[in-house]
Amino acid sequence: MARKQKTIPFEKQADDSKFKCGGVSAYSGRWFYDRSFACGDSTKDLFRKLMNLSPNSPVLLDALFWEHDFFKIRLFDRQAKEYFLAAVGHYQKDKKGLYEKYRCAALPNGFVILSRDGALKAEAEKTLSCLAGNLGRIKPHVLFDTAYNDRNSFLKKRSRPEDLPGKAPGNCGLFDEWGDSRVGHTFMFSRSLLDRITQVKLSGDKSMSLRCGDVECNNMYYPFNFFDSFFMFNTYGRYVPIAEHIFRNDRGQLDARIRSGRLFKDIISCYGAIELKNEDVILGGDEKIYNFLDKLTRERKGLPVFVLCSCISKVIGSDLDSLVKRINRKNGARIICDQNIGCAWGQELVLNLLSGYLSDEKSREGHGKRINLVGFEKDHALEELTGLLRSFFGIELNMVFLPEVDLRSLGSYYNARLQVLNPVEIYAKAYRRVFRKMGIGSVEPPAPYGMKRSTAWIRSIAGFFKTRADKNKSWKEYYNRKLARWDELVREARKFRLGLVVGDEDAALLVSPEKYPFGIPLLKCLEEMGFGLNILFTSSEGFEENKKRIMDLFEHKGRHKVELLNDKQGLEKWIAGEGGDCIYSDIREDARIMSSGKSSFSLFIFERGIEGAVRTLEELLRLCRVSFFKRYKEYGKLKPHPIAIE
Amino acid sequence: MKKVNKIVIYGKGGIGKSMIASNLSMIYARQGLKVLQIGCDPKHDSTIRLLGERQKIRTVMDIVAKKSPVNLTRDDVASLIMKGKNNIDCIECGGPKPGVGCAGRGILLMSEILSDAGIINGGEYDVIVFDILGDVVCGGFAAPLKLNFAEKVFIAISEELASLYAANNISQAVLHYKNNGIYLGGLILNLRDNNADLKHVGRFAKRLNADILAKIPRSKKIADAEHRNNTAVEAYPSSDVARIFSGLAKDILECKKTSSRKPRYIGEEALGDILYGAR
Numbered sequence: 001m002a003r004k005q006k007t008i009p010f011e012k013q014a015d016d017s018k019f020k021c022g023g024v025s026a027y028s029g030r031w032f033y034d035r036s037f038a039c040g041d042s043t044k045d046l047f048r049k050l051m052n053l054s055p056n057s058p059v060l061l062d063a064l065f066w067e068h069d070f071f072k073i074r075l076f077d078r079q080a081k082e083y084f085l086a087a088v089g090h091y092q093k094d095k096k097g098l099y100e101k102y103r104c105a106a107l108p109n110g111f112v113i114l115s116r117d118g119a120l121k122a123e124a125e126k127t128l129s130c131l132a133g134n135l136g137r138i139k140p141h142v143l144f145d146t147a148y149n150d151r152n153s154f155l156k157k158r159s160r161p162e163d164l165p166g167k168a169p170g171n172c173g174l175f176d177e178w179g180d181s182r183v184g185h186t187f188m189f190s191r192s193l194l195d196r197i198t199q200v201k202l203s204g205d206k207s208m209s210l211r212c213g214d215v216e217c218n219n220m221y222y223p224f225n226f227f228d229s230f231f232m233f234n235t236y237g238r239y240v241p242i243a244e245h246i247f248r249n250d251r252g253q254l255d256a257r258i259r260s261g262r263l264f265k266d267i268i269s270c271y272g273a274i275e276l277k278n279e280d281v282i283l284g285g286d287e288k289i290y291n292f293l294d295k296l297t298r299e300r301k302g303l304p305v306f307v308l309c310s311c312i313s314k315v316i317g318s319d320l321d322s323l324v325k326r327i328n329r330k331n332g333a334r335i336i337c338d339q340n341i342g343c344a345w346g347q348e349l350v351l352n353l354l355s356g357y358l359s360d361e362k363s364r365e366g367h368g369k370r371i372n373l374v375g376f377e378k379d380h381a382l383e384e385l386t387g388l389l390r391s392f393f394g395i396e397l398n399m400v401f402l403p404e405v406d407l408r409s410l411g412s413y414y415n416a417r418l419q420v421l422n423p424v425e426i427y428a429k430a431y432r433r434v435f436r437k438m439g440i441g442s443v444e445p446p447a448p449y450g451m452k453r454s455t456a457w458i459r460s461i462a463g464f465f466k467t468r469a470d471k472n473k474s475w476k477e478y479y480n481r482k483l484a485r486w487d488e489l490v491r492e493a494r495k496f497r498l499g500l501v502v503g504d505e506d507a508a509l510l511v512s513p514e515k516y517p518f519g520i521p522l523l524k525c526l527e528e529m530g531f532g533l534n535i536l537f538t539s540s541e542g543f544e545e546n547k548k549r550i551m552d553l554f555e556h557k558g559r560h561k562v563e564l565l566n567d568k569q570g571l572e573k574w575i576a577g578e579g580g581d582c583i584y585s586d587i588r589e590d591a592r593i594m595s596s597g598k599s600s601f602s603l604f605i606f607e608r609g610i611e612g613a614v615r616t617l618e619e620l621l622r623l624c625r626v627s628f629f630k631r632y633k634e635y636g637k638l639k640p641h642p643i644a645i646e
Numbered sequence: 647m648k649k650v651n652k653i654v655i656y657g658k659g660g661i662g663k664s665m666i667a668s669n670l671s672m673i674y675a676r677q678g679l680k681v682l683q684i685g686c687d688p689k690h691d692s693t694i695r696l697l698g699e700r701q702k703i704r705t706v707m708d709i710v711a712k713k714s715p716v717n718l719t720r721d722d723v724a725s726l727i728m729k730g731k732n733n734i735d736c737i738e739c740g741g742p743k744p745g746v747g748c749a750g751r752g753i754l755l756m757s758e759i760l761s762d763a764g765i766i767n768g769g770e771y772d773v774i775v776f777d778i779l780g781d782v783v784c785g786g787f788a789a790p791l792k793l794n795f796a797e798k799v800f801i802a803i804s805e806e807l808a809s810l811y812a813a814n815n816i817s818q819a820v821l822h823y824k825n826n827g828i829y830l831g832g833l834i835l836n837l838r839d840n841n842a843d844l845k846h847v848g849r850f851a852k853r854l855n856a857d858i859l860a861k862i863p864r865s866k867k868i869a870d871a872e873h874r875n876n877t878a879v880e881a882y883p884s885s886d887v888a889r890i891f892s893g894l895a896k897d898i899l900e901c902k903k904t905s906s907r908k909p910r911y912i913g914e915e916a917l918g919d920i921l922y923g924a925r
Contacts, residue, residue: 279710282755284746 290323297333369465370398370415372440374431375422381612385448385458388610392475393462416440418464423447424519447608450525451486454610455479482610489617493530496624498601499579501536501571507546510535511553520606523553529617533560534580538571540564572596581624597630599623650769651899654776654790655834657802658812662836665868665878666802666894667777668695672877673895675732679772682727682765683734686756686787687779688741688749695877696730704728705740706756715759723763731880735771749779750786757789766795773899791823798831798901800859803850805835805842807921810850814917817854817909830909831901832859834894840864849920855910859901860894862887 280288324335371389376382378400389395398416419442421431428444436442445460446453459469469475502510513521526533535550537543547562554560565574575583576596583593585600593600605619606612653670655663664685671683685692690705697703706726713722728736739756741749760766766774776790790796799820801813813833820830833856835847840863851858862868863886871881879888912920 279707279714279755280747282747282749282752283707283711283742286746 286319286323289320290327293323293327293335294331297327297331297335367415367417369393369395369467370417371395371461372398372413372416372419373400373422374419374435375424375428376400376420379608381608384611385454385609388458388478389461392472392478393458393465393467393469395461395465395467413438414440418443418461420445420461422519447519447521449520449606449608449613449616450528451483451610451613452528453521453525454608454613458610479610482614486614486617489614489621490528490530492621493617493624494532496582496621497532497534497580498526498620498624499534499536499575499583499598501538501575501579501584507537507542507549511546511549520603522603522606523550525606525613525616527554527556527560529620531620532580534578535560535562536571536574536579537562537564582620594629599626599629650767650771651773652766652776652790652795652797653773653831653898654778654796654799655802656778656799656816657834658809659779661802661804661809661812662862663777663802664692665695665872666834666836666862666891667692667775669877669879669891670895670898671696671734671773671775672732672879673892674773674775674899675734676879680770681732681734681773681775682771683730683736683775683777684756684760685736685738685777686753686790687739687777688744688752689779690738690740692777693728693730693734693736693738695872695875696734696736697728698731699875701728701730703738705738706759707740707742707752710752710755710759715755718759720763723759723765726759727765737765748786750784750789752786753778754786754789757795761795788819788823791819791826791828796828797903798898798906799828800831800834800898801856802834802836803847804838805844805847806838807846810847810921811917813850814854814912817856818911820909821911824908827903829903829906830856831898831906832857834858834860834862836862837864846921850912850917853910853912853916853920855907857907859897860890862890862894 327333328335373382373386382400386397390397399412401413401419417440419435419438419440421428421435421442421444423444423446432444441464443460443464445457448454448457462469462472469479500510510523513519523533533554537546543564547564550562551557551560565571575593575598579596579598582599582601585593585602601620601623605616607616655667655670657663664687667683671681675681683693683696688707690703694703704725709718709722709726726737728738730736737756737760739753741747741752774795776796778787778790785792791799799816801816803809803813817830820828833851833854835844835858847858865878865885865887867882867885867887868878871878874881878885879891882888
């Protein structure tokens with residue numbers, strides 16, 4: 001007989017009056033407590049959908065939850081985010097704060113939750129039982145990170161999987177320590193989970209990342225390497241994987257395979273993660289480091305090896321410089337080593353290593369009109385931009401450096417006379433520090449989004465080579481043609497208004513977008529496009545100040561409105577009414593917006609370059625004009641559905 | 647469970663801690679008490695006088711270097727204990743080669759291993775003597791104080807000023823960990839020169855608020871016993887030195903927290919005044 005499941009009526013679930021409404025939040029996607037988020041699915045169904053999103057390439061939720069009532073979501077697959085949030089949101093209604101401290105990875109055949117605190121294992125088990133329910137193919141795996149020898153931790157108690165009630169060794173529902181014993185590590189390998197996780201990482205667009213909290217020295221802690229790669233190079237859903245991990249496989253052999261993927265087209269820099277354990281700290285790790293590097297350099301057959309060191313090797317006084325010299329001499333190898341105390345954040349460290357590598361090539365001098373682009377992801381819009389530079393100004397692209405790195409072509413870096421740095425602040429500081437001392441001229445024009453900025457970007461580069469754009473006849477002809485089209489679109493855009501719902505924290509993103517990985521100056525671009533903007537703040541905290549900061553951005557202040565609203569009914573009314581013709585949302589096919597008869601837009605439609613700006617504006621106008629949702633909004637209404645619980 | 651006397655001997659390097667610890671262990675063992683002596687020195691020479699001449703010393707770090715601490719079995723942990731004379735159990739921490747690694751972290755790790763294995767608080771021993779290297783230079787060397795292993799701390803000193811500076815520092819560590827039930831049992835004066843002027847030592851002990859429990863003279867018998875890989879109390883049981891050690895051993899066992907006095911850390915300037923006379 002089928003077991004009768006207890007359910008929580010939807011009305012009760014929805015009794016979330018103590019929470020403020022979530023809002024349609026630009027950038028951060030804070031949908032957390034909004035019941036409409038449930039999309040009418042039970043937890044079970046939501047998880048099933050989540051798992052079915054990409055059956056052959058698992059969805060990875062790389063998550064650290066930072067506060068009781070808030071977490072940030074950065075992802076590519078918005079649908080996956082939606083499902084996951086809904087599921088978590090349901091559970092959170094009962095167990096607020098439970099997700100704090102968990103890192104959670106969802107795999108097709110189960111869940112992996114990594115927790116810092118072994119004492120939470122019972123709660124984790126309960127959580128998973130509740131979330132995963134009786135789904136046949138989802139088995140919870142809970143792996144505890146107890147690397148810190150916390151007195152109350154699992155490791156400290158020297159527990160083994162078999163010590164736990166009902167958990168025999170080898171059982172798939174493994175509760176395990178995730179520390180020195182490497183059982184957890186073996187577990188990942190034995191089920192080929194690592195490969196699948198890696199696939200997810202490389203495919204990028206099926207990955208989502210919930211990231212927060214500190215990662216401390218986990219960066220260099222060996223059993224975590226494959227997870228660290230997500231933490232270190234992951235930015236708002238766009239992975240910037242500039243470091244490849246070399247790790248040992250379960251047979252203790254070095255696994256120096258170079259994986260291929262979207263951003264791994266060529267060999268990229270690698271770093272050796274040397275497993276320095278407690279006993280190495282005590283007895284000294286020099287010999288181990290030497291053996292590792294010796295083997296690695298021989299396997300790499302002349303390719304350079306970049307070594308990032310965590311604080312451990314520095315603290316215990318490992319003489320790495322001398323080790324590296326010995327190995328370089330012995331194997332004719334090229335090891336570039338950066339010994340760093342403190343948080344070993346990948347981006348800057350890798351940059352330091354790369355600049356160390358490049359400094360050896362300094363003897364050459366750049367020639368002709370050749371440029372290096374630093375920090376620009378390759379896409380068709382970038383090709384168009386560099387195509388314009390080539391065809392109108394004779395400026396050739398020498399190489400695009402970072403996030404992709406091709407070690408084989410690095411030698412040609414100094415063939416360029418100019419390096420163009422991406423101004424996105426999260427990278428720019430490191431870029432400036434590292435690349436400006438290279439002895440090549442550098443410019444940092446504004447991110448080429450929108451017509452004005454794209455033009456300024458091109459003019460800035462052309463100006464460096466003393467090529468004046470205004471005297472270039474063919475360029476002027478091209479530009480005027482595009483500008484005429486742009487102006488025509490802007491005239492149409494003036495008839496439309498766009499809506500953005502923001503929390504107080506989002507104000508900073510809107511005011512200083514260059515500080516954040518996307519770096520898209522959303523408000524300025526939209527104003528340049530001619531749209532009127534309706535910005536709705538859902539939090540009164542700092543509202544007046546935020547309002548002023550946002551209004552100061554605009555040239556035509558009278559065309560835009562910044563308002564405060566703080567109740568859910570009001571929000572729904574606003575979206576349906578005065579919110580505008582199209583509403584910003586990070587969520588694809590956002591039910592709240594669709595059901596009000598509107599369409600939604602997000603940062604994902606923004607393209608770089610002059611052609612890209614025109615295409616972006618055309619797409620936004622199309623979204624404003626579309627009548628589909630108006631006609632069918634009645635079908636977009638949400639239906640309540642009970643949640644199954646244990 | 648029987649009461650375990652957990653005795654920690656600290657003091658400046660070369661002051662004679664291992665000699666004092668070994669003689670005390672031998673006396674207690676001869677009294678029929680079950681004794682464990684733990685040497686916390688990378689040189690692993692604390693228990694050398696208690697072990698047979700040809701007995702190979704196997705340190706905790708020797709084992710840890712081959713096997714990760716989390717994978718140690720009961721047999722591995724049991725193999726750390728070496729059987730010495732008079733059934734004294736001996737453990738040597740060992741440590742890295744000079745100039746590399748972190749010996750303090752090694753002591754901490756050993757303490758954790760012994761704690762997890764229930765060796766310290768398992769009730770098997772009547773007396774556990776910790777012989778700890780030199781000054782308390784880092785948290786690792788204070789592991790016995792931190793992990794609730796120790797109870798009575800005794801500081802070996804001589805009339806030399808450097809040993810008194812070290813004793814002052816060690817008493818600060820004792821004060822730091824006093825909430826763990828640690829107390830300073832007193833000072834043990836191991837003389838370098840039997841004719842030395844000891845006024846400054848008296849002033850120091852008074853200012854530190856600690857008793858000098860014993861005055862061990864410079865003795866050829868101690869040196870001779872050590873050359874024969876023996877303890878003085880074993881080699882010359884009826885000598886004056888043996889009598890002094892016996893008295894010290896008795897005082898140490900009888901020393902109680904309730905009767906002990908709280909040490910007073912002496913500031914740098916005051917210490918100078920005490921040691922060199924008022925300037």
